[in-house]
Structure formats: C-alpha cells, structure tokens
Amino acid sequence: MKDSDVIVLDEPRLSVADQFYLPQVLVGLGTTMKHMFKVLSGTDIVIQYPEERREDMPVEQGGMLLRTYRGVHRLNKDEEGRVKCVACFMCSTACPARCIHIEAEESPWQDREKYPAKFDIDELRCIYCGMCEEACPVDAIELTSMYDIVGLTRQEMIFDKEKLLRIFDQTVEDEPM
Amino acid sequence: MSWIETHIPAWVFIAFIAHGAILGTVAYLILLERKIAAWTQDRLGPNRVGPFGLLQPIADGLKMLLKEDYRPADADPRLFTLAPALMMFVMILSIAVLPWGGTKQTTRTIQVAGTIDSATAVAEQNTPFGATLIGTPIVQTSGEDESAKSTITYTYRYAFQIANLNIGVLYIVAILSISVYGVVVGGWASNNKYSFLGGLRATANMISYEVPLGLSILTIVVMYGSLNLATIVEAQSHYWFGVIPAWNIFTQPLAFFLFLTCIHAEANRAPFDIAEAEQELVGGYHTEYSAMRFGLFFLSEYAGMITTSAVCVALFFGGWHLPGLGGNVDPAHPSVTTSLVVCVLRALVFFVKTLIIIGIFMWVRWSLPRFRFDQIMNLAWRAMIPMALVMLLVTATTLYLFGPHDEAFRATGLITWKMAVALLIANAVMLVIIAAGAALLPAAPPTNRRVRVLGSRFDQAPAAVPATA
Ligand code: SF4
Ligand code: SF4
Numbered sequence: 001m002k003d004s005d006v007i008v009l010d011e012p013r014l015s016v017a018d019q020f021y022l023p024q025v026l027v028g029l030g031t032t033m034k035h036m037f038k039v040l041s042g043t044d045i046v047i048q049y050p051e052e053r054r055e056d057m058p059v060e061q062g063g064m065l066l067r068t069y070r071g072v073h074r075l076n077k078d079e080e081g082r083v084k085c086v087a088c089f090m091c092s093t094a095c096p097a098r099c100i101h102i103e104a105e106e107s108p109w110q111d112r113e114k115y116p117a118k119f120d121i122d123e124l125r126c127i128y129c130g131m132c133e134e135a136c137p138v139d140a141i142e143l144t145s146m147y148d149i150v151g152l153t154r155q156e157m158i159f160d161k162e163k164l165l166r167i168f169d170q171t172v173e174d175e176p177m
Numbered sequence: 178m179s180w181i182e183t184h185i186p187a188w189v190f191i192a193f194i195a196h197g198a199i200l201g202t203v204a205y206l207i208l209l210e211r212k213i214a215a216w217t218q219d220r221l222g223p224n225r226v227g228p229f230g231l232l233q234p235i236a237d238g239l240k241m242l243l244k245e246d247y248r249p250a251d252a253d254p255r256l257f258t259l260a261p262a263l264m265m266f267v268m269i270l271s272i273a274v275l276p277w278g279g280t281k282q283t284t285r286t287i288q289v290a291g292t293i294d295s296a297t298a299v300a301e302q303n304t305p306f307g308a309t310l311i312g313t314p315i316v317q318t319s320g321e322d323e324s325a326k327s328t329i330t331y332t333y334r335y336a337f338q339i340a341n342l343n344i345g346v347l348y349i350v351a352i353l354s355i356s357v358y359g360v361v362v363g364g365w366a367s368n369n370k371y372s373f374l375g376g377l378r379a380t381a382n383m384i385s386y387e388v389p390l391g392l393s394i395l396t397i398v399v400m401y402g403s404l405n406l407a408t409i410v411e412a413q414s415h416y417w418f419g420v421i422p423a424w425n426i427f428t429q430p431l432a433f434f435l436f437l438t439c440i441h442a443e444a445n446r447a448p449f450d451i452a453e454a455e456q457e458l459v460g461g462y463h464t465e466y467s468a469m470r471f472g473l474f475f476l477s478e479y480a481g482m483i484t485t486s487a488v489c490v491a492l493f494f495g496g497w498h499l500p501g502l503g504g505n506v507d508p509a510h511p512s513v514t515t516s517l518v519v520c521v522l523r524a525l526v527f528f529v530k531t532l533i534i535i536g537i538f539m540w541v542r543w544s545l546p547r548f549r550f551d552q553i554m555n556l557a558w559r560a561m562i563p564m565a566l567v568m569l570l571v572t573a574t575t576l577y578l579f580g581p582h583d584e585a586f587r588a589t590g591l592i593t594w595k596m597a598v599a600l601l602i603a604n605a606v607m608l609v610i611i612a613a614g615a616a617l618l619p620a621a622p623p624t625n626r627r628v629r630v631l632g633s634r635f636d637q638a639p640a641a642v643p644a645t646a
Contacts, residue, residue, distance in 0.1 A: 016616050021556070022434070025545060032217040032544040039216040046221050 055145075069145040070128045073121055073159070074167040076140050076177055083165060085140035087114040091132035099125035100132060119161040124154060144171045186305050191277065192339045198528070199272060203479040204234035210479075210539050217543040241472035249368060249465050256366035261466065261473035264359030268480035271352040274345035275487045276407040277527055278337035278497055278520035279512030282311070286330045300331035308335035334513060336407055337520045345406035346394055349488055350387070353443060356481060357383040360445070360452060360462045363474070367465035375461030378550065379452035382442055385557035386449075390439035392565030393432040396572045397425055397492050400592060400600075406488070410496030411512040417594035424495040428592060428600040429572070431607060433493045435565055437537070440485035442553075444478060446538060448545040449553060486534035487527070494530050497523030559618070564611055571603045 017023045038044060045062070047054060057063030076084045087104035103118035132141050144167060151157040159167075208223065208230060215222030223230035248257055287303055296314040304310055314331035342348050357379055364376025398404055401412045415423050426433050442449040453461030463474045490496060498511075502522060507513040514520060548556065576596075580586055585593045592600070 016612055019560075019615050020612075025541075028544045029540060032540065035219055036213070036216040036540075039219060039221065044219055044221065046219075 066145040069147065070130050070143045071145045071147040072123060072143070072149050072167060073126075073132070073164055074142055074144050074171055075119060075161060075164040076142060076168055077165065082109065083115060083119075083140070083161065084138055085116050085119065085136075086112050086138055087116040088137060090135040090137060091141050094131045094135035095126075096129060096131060097125045097127050099123075116161060119164060120158050121164065122158045123149065124157045139177065142177070144175055146171065187281070187308070187335050187337070188339045191337065192273075195272060195275070195277060195339060195524075196269065199480060199483055200476075202483065202532075203476050204238060206479045206482070206535060207237065207475070208233050209536075210542075213536070213539040214543050217540075238472070241469050244468040246468040246470060247465075251368045252465065253366040253368070256362050257465075258470070260359050260363030260366055261470045261477070263362065264356055264477035265473045265480070267352055267356045267359065268477045268484060271349055271481075271484045272487075273339040274342050274348050274406055275484070275527075276336065276338045276341075276345075276410050276491060276496055278523040279407070279411065279514060280334050280510065281337045281517065281520050282332060282334045282507075282513050282515045283308075284330065284332045284515070286328060289327045289329065290325070296327075296329050296331070300329055300333075304331075304333045305335065308333040337524070338407065341407055342405065344404045346398060346404045346409075346488075346492075349406075349484070350391060350394065353481070353485065354383065354387055356477070359474070359477070363466065364462035367462070369465050371458040371460070372462050372464045375452045375454075375458050375464070378454075378458075379445060379462060381550075382445065382449060382451060382553065385554060386439045386442035386561075389435050389557065389561040389565040390443060392562070392569050393435040393439065394492065396429055396432045396565075396569050399569065399573050399576065400425070400428070402590065406491050406496075407512065410491050410498065411510065412591055413495040414498035414511040415591055416500070417597055420500075421594075422495055422498060422500050423592055423597070424493065424498070426493045428597045429493070429568075429604065430601075431564070431604050432568055432572075433489075435561055435568070436489060436492065437534075438556075438561065440489060441538065441541065442557075443485055444482050444538070446478070446482070447542040448548050450547060451550055451553060454547060482535055482538055483531060486538065487531045489534050490527060490530040494534075496530075497527045499523075499526045502526065560615075563614075567607060567611065568604075571607050572600065575599050575603045 039046075047057075047062075054062065054064035055066045055069075059065055078084050085102075086107075087102055089102060089104070092098075092100035092102055099122040101118070101120040101122075102116050104114045105117040107113055107115040109115070128143065130143050133143050146167065149157075211233075212222040212230075223233045226232040226236045248254065285303070287299075289299060296316045297310070300310055300314040311332045311334055314329050317328045317330075319326050319328070360379040361376040364372040364374075364379070367373070397409065401409050403409060403412075413422070413424050417423055421427065445452045450461075452458075453463065455461075458464070463471055466474060502519070505511050505514060514523075579596055579599050583593055583595055585591065586596055
C-alpha cells in the first residue's frame with residue numbers, strides 16, 4: 001500500500017457548545033438516569049433465572065416455546081428397555097460438528113445386527129442443529145428441551161451412552177418419543 | 178473515664194472511628210458501584226449474597242484474601258509489594274485533615290486539695306493534648322487550711338477531626354499527588370509493557386490535572402484567606418437573607434465544575450481512566466496484580482474517592498453545615514458546640530454529602546465513554562488550566578474591588594450576600610468570555626495525521642543527517 005492510497009480524514013470541528021463537552025455530558029447523564037429510574041421503579045425486564053424460567057412464561061411476554069427447543073440429546077429405548085440405536089452411523093455422518101463418536105459391536109439381540117457399544121456426544125462441540133435427529137432411520141436419537149446442563153470439566157460434558165439413556169428416562173414423561 | 182479524657186486526646190478516638198467507618202464504607206462503595214453499573218444497564222446487580230446482595234462485599238473480600246497471590250518472575254519483588262501498600266497508605270493519611278464535626282467545647286470541674294496559686298496552670302495540666310483552654314478558669318475554695326479544697330471550672334475546645342492542620346488543603350493536595358507513585362511504581366515493578374504504559378499515562382494525567390485542581394482550590398482559599406479546611410467550612414456556615422446557606426457552590430459554580438472534573442481525573446476513573454483502559458492496556462498498572470495486592474489497589478481507588486469527595490464537600494458544600502441542625506453556642510464561631518451528639522450528627526451530614534458526590538462519580542463513570550489521550554491533554558492544557566487561571570484572577574479582582582467597601586466582609590472575613598452576588602456575576606461574565614475565547618481559539622492540531630519521524634522504519638525517505646554543530 002502506497003501513501004497515496006491512504007485517505008486521511010480529519011475530525012469535523014466541534015461546535016462551541018460541544019467543545020465544552022458539558023452539554024453532551026449532561027445529555028448522557030440524563031440517559032443513564034432514565035435507565036436507573038426504570039430499574040428502581042421496578043419496570044425492568046430482568047428474569048431471575050433459576051427461580052423464574054422463560055419456559056414458564058407466556059410467549060407474548062418473552063417466554064420460550066419448549067416444544068420446538070433443541071436442547072441436549074437423548075438415546076431412546078424401545079419397549080423392552082433396550083437402546084433403539086442400530087449403530088448405522090447416519091447421525092455421526094450427518095453431524096456438521098463431528099461430535100458423535102460411536103463404536104459398533106455385534107448386537108446380542110436377534111432383531112438387529114449391530115448395536116452401539118459406545119456412544120459419546122461431545123456436548124461442548126455440538127451446535128444443537130438437530131441434523132442427527134433428522135438423519136436417524138430408527139428415531140433412536142432425539143434432542144430434548146433440556147438446556148441447563150453444566151459440568152465442572154470438559155470431560156464431564158462428553159455424554160456417554162449411559163448418560164444419554166438416563167436423559168431418556170428423565171424426559172420421556174414430558175416429551176414422549 | 179476521667180483518666181481517659183485527660184490522657185488520651187480525642188483525635189485518637191476520632192481516628193479509630195473515622196478510619197473504621199471509611200474502610201468499611203469502601204467495601205460497600207464497591208457494591209454500590211456494581212449496583213449503579215447494573216441499574217444504568219437495566220440490570221439489577223448483585224443480589225444473591227444476603228438480602229439485596231448486602232453481604233457481597235464480604236464474599237468479595239474473602240475471595241481476594243483466598244486467591245493465589247501471584248507475582249511475575251521478572252517483577253521487582255520489593256517495589257511490586259510496595260506499590261499497593263503505598264496507595265493504601267496515602268489514602269489513609271489523607272483522611273486525617275477532614276473536618277468532620279466542627280469544634281467541640283467541654284466545660285469541666287475538677288477538685289484539687291489545698292489552695293492553688295495558678296488555676297490556669299492546673300487547668301492546662303488537666304486539658305487533653307491538642308485542646309486549647311478558653312477563657313480564665315473559675316476557682317472556688319472551700320474549707321480551712323488543712324481540709325481546703327479548690328474547685329476549678331474551666332472550658333476547653335478541640336477540633337472534632339483527626340488533625341487540625343493550618344495547611345489542611347495543601348496537605349491533601351500534597352498527599353494525593355503521592356498516590357500516583359503507587360500507580361507508577363506498580364506499573365514499573367510489574368515488568369509488563371501494559372502496566373508500564375498505564376503508569377506513564379497516570380503520570381501524565383496527574384501532572385496535567387493537578388494544575389487546574391490546585392487553581393480551583395486556590396479560588397476558594399483566596400476568598401477566605403485560609404488553608405485550614407476547618408476554617409473554610411466554618412466560614413460557609415452562615416446564611417444569606419437568613420435562609421440560603423453560604424456555601425461556595427453558590428458563589429463559585431465554575432470552580433466547582435473544574436474541581437469535580439479534576440478529582441475525576443485524580444481518581445483515575447472514567448472518563449479519565451486511561452491508566453487502566455481495559456480495551457487498550459488490558460488492566461493498565463494492575464494487570465499483573467492479583468489477590469489482595471490487587472484488592473489494595475481497588476480499595477484505595479475508592480478510599481481516594483472518599484477523600485477527594487470529602488474535600489469537595491468541605492470546599493463547596495459547607496462541610497458539616499446543614500441548615501436547621503442547631504447546637505451552636507458561640508455566634509462568632511458557628512463551629513463550636515458543646516454537644517457530642519451534634520458533633521456526631523455533623524460528621525454524619527458530612528458523610529452523607531460525601532456519599533452524594535461519590536454517587537455522581539459512579540453515575541458519570543457508567544455514562545461517559547473514555548476520553549482519548551489527546552483529548553484528555555487538550556482538555557487540561559487548552560481548556561481547564563486557562564479557565565482556572567482566569568477564574569482565580571476574576572475572584573481575586575472581585576474581592577479586591579468589593580472587599581474594602583463591604584463592612585461585614587472587612588469585619589468578619591465572611592462572604593456577604595453582596596459579595597456572593599458579585600462573585601456570581603463574575604462567574605457568569607467569565608463563562609461568556611470563556612465561550613467567546615473558545616470560539617476564537619485556533620483549532621487543535623489534527624489528530625489523525627501520520628507524523629514523520631526521521632530514520633524510523635516507516636519513513637521511506639532517506640534520513641537526513643542533521644549537521645553536527
Ligand atoms: S445436534 Fe447437530 S451438531 Fe449436535 S450432535 Fe446432532 S448433528 Fe451433531
Ligand atoms: S443414526 Fe440413529 S441408529 Fe444410526 S447410529 Fe445414529 S442414533 Fe444410532
């Protein structure tokens with residue numbers, strides 16, 4: 001880049017009132033004061049999160065529609081309580097974040113050939129797009145509406161098969177398959 | 178009780194209470210700051226620890242104490258430790274001259290066996306250190322030679338503050354300018370370029386704003402001819418037309434604005450917080466500090482705010498003076514009171530006024546963006562210093578012109594309503610002159626130009642070698 005390519009712009013000269021800063025300062029102070037009054041008079045829009053939750057509020061008032069929410073995954077079970085997944089790898093192939101890791105093994109049951117010996121989802125890499133759910137041919141993986149998952153380590157946030165099956169037990173009441 | 182009264186001077190108690198109160202308040206000021214920050218941003222602020230988050234400062238303090246106290250390998254170990262201590266030390270020192278409650282007058286009666294020669298000598302012996310005897314002690318002798326008893330009644334006064342210095346204002350200015358050493362030494366000792374730059378900026382900031390600060394204080398000092406904060410406060414505790422308190426905010430509003438701006442710069446707070454500018458300098462001078470060392474920097478910033486705001490209250494808002502709060506016993510010296518309760522109430526009034534100024538500090542901080550460095554320098558050198566100089570000149574001229582013709586002013590040295598009106602008009606005229614001057618002032622040099630530095634790698638032209646003389 002040559003010097004001639006640089007366009008040098010000078011700041012416009014301030015008006016006399018603006019040079020004193022004070023009028024504009026007072027305007028700014030007025031603005032923040034307005035906001036302070038808003039909070040102090042109790043007309044704020046703060047939701048006290050753990051006690052108040054958006055899913056408990058009507059959608060018109062800033063609530064959240066849980067039915068369409070894409071939260072943490074679960075692995076569905078069939079009627080006999082076995083994992084439904086047939087380890088076809090469709091979900092891990094479809095996953096844009098590459099966060100599903102499956103190890104398939106020969107199934108101990110007669111009605112299918114394979115089942116997942118290991119099924120890990122890295123919930124920190126997942127972007128909760130729902131592609132896995134779309135891809136699954138047997139509706140074995142689903143996204144629930146649980147969003148408040150926490151962990152103290154990264155390792156804790158890699159959900160294995162047992163944990164994903166547990167989430168199914170937790171959520172099947174409210175969100176049947 | 179009597180032994181304590183005569184042997185331990187009152188300022189020891191006042192020092193204990195004032196320091197305790199201020200250090201306690203500092204912790205809660207941080208909570209207040211976070212609350213105000215939240216409110217201006219439509220949030221609620223910390224409200225989980227205790228009711229309304231009132232225990233938050235304790236949680237914060239515990240956190241500071243328990244965190245790892247980390248020091249970078251190449252930092253200067255002694256200076257690194259010294260810097261936060263220096264900051265805190267300075268802030269604690271500067272509280273000493275604040276006139277909390279005027280003057281306390283005590284009348285005591287003591288009994289001495291036998292007759293006495295000099296009642297004054299005995300009374301002086303029994304007067305606590307730092308107090309002055311008022312009037313002549315009254316002696317009553319009863320009984321005969323052997324069983325004679327003398328009853329001495331005497332009155333003494335002491336200032337209800339830690340130290341009643343005659344150069345109180347000067348002391349504050351001097352001590353506060355040491356506080357920049359804490360920033361500079363901390364920045365230097367951290368061995369970190371951001372900290373170092375923060376220290377440099379703080380120095381430039383301090384040097385620039387000490388000047389208008391001093392000048393705006395001087396306008397008040399000129400009015401009363403005293404550097405004693407207690408005297409300045411006492412001189413403000415009368416009324417014009419019987420209702421308007423004679424506070425300096427009504428006579429010197431411009432000086433007040435200058436002073437307020439300068440103490441913002443002095444405290445290194447937004448919009449003058451270039452020394453810590455998170456966006457440019459990570460954390461400025463305290464980038465490398467952690468745990469309680471950082472805590473000391475943090476606390477001393479707030480302690481400094483208390484001191485400077487208190488000085489502001491003393492200079493411009495009549496200090497402990499509150500219309501309607503009685504207790505004066507000596508019309509010539511409105512600060513004198515015999516009641517300890519009045520003294521404490523005055524201290525509370527002083528404190529509440531200080532808190533209001535601190536509230537303004539916080540409100541400003543969360544409203545205004547940070548000034549650019551060149552704007553800060555321009556504001557100080559091209560605007561505030563000339564303004565303060567003009568103001569000092571105008572105040573002195575007004576006093577010189579009107580003072581000799583004003584009987585009351587000559588007699589008492591108090592600002593009468595005529596003087597007040599004259600000063601107010603002078604302020605207004607000055608504002609007009611300054612506005613006109615600002616319009617006539619040549620434009621500041623353009624800030625967005627590349628400056629050619631001969632021989633630098635950005636200067637394509639071959640460096641011209643200056644001829645050696
Ligand atoms: S929701 Fe999307 S990102 Fe997450 S596991 Fe399924 S496919 Fe991958
Ligand atoms: S797509 Fe469904 S069945 Fe196939 S591996 Fe994934 S979860 Fe299992």
